[in-house]
Amino acid sequence: MLVKVEPTGICERKGLVQVRFCMYLEPGDYGYEKHHIRVPERPLTEEERDNSILADLVPKVWQNSPFHNHFIYVEPETPDNEIKDIGEAHLHEAYIEWACEQKVEPMNPTVVFHESINNARQKAIGMKVSHLKEAKLERTWR
Numbered sequence: 001m002l003v004k005v006e007p008t009g010i011c012e013r014k015g016l017v018q019v020r021f022c023m024y025l026e027p028g029d030y031g032y033e034k035h036h037i038r039v040p041e042r043p044l045t046e047e048e049r050d051n052s053i054l055a056d057l058v059p060k061v062w063q064n065s066p067f068h069n070h071f072i073y074v075e076p077e078t079p080d081n082e083i084k085d086i087g088e089a090h091l092h093e094a095y096i097e098w099a100c101e102q103k104v105e106p107m108n109p110t111v112v113f114h115e116s117i118n119n120a121r122q123k124a125i126g127m128k129v130s131h132l133k134e135a136k137l138e139r140t141w142r
Helices: 046-050 052-057 080-099 119-135
Strands: 002-005 011-013 016-024 036-040 060-064 068-074 138-140
Touching: 002 080, 011 119, 016 080, 016 119, 046 052, 068 080, 080 119, 080 138
Parallel strands: none
Antiparallel strands: 002 016, 002 138, 011 016, 016 068, 036 060
């Protein structure tokens, strides 16, 4: 299994850094075939969306879709390795629930958002958000 930080889910939220984890299965993992799917290699045209026969003619490619997405909130000074550790822990918990065919609901600790944000904090958050969007953090778990 693999957990990745998804750049589109990283932003500032009420004085903290929001981080989105996407969790992927690998060959041999329970339920892998449910998320290793064939999708059109390009967006369908309006005509193709309205006509399934035309849509079926569009070439397909294999894609791994996440079996679970999860959001956390961290302080801007949180080290990358700690973020990866948190992601790995949530991946482990999510996979156990997934493999037992339970609803996947890893729990976050209670989050205390900041009422006010000074300029230095806003700058630190902005720098962390930018860094995480470029860092391509991921971790494999077995």
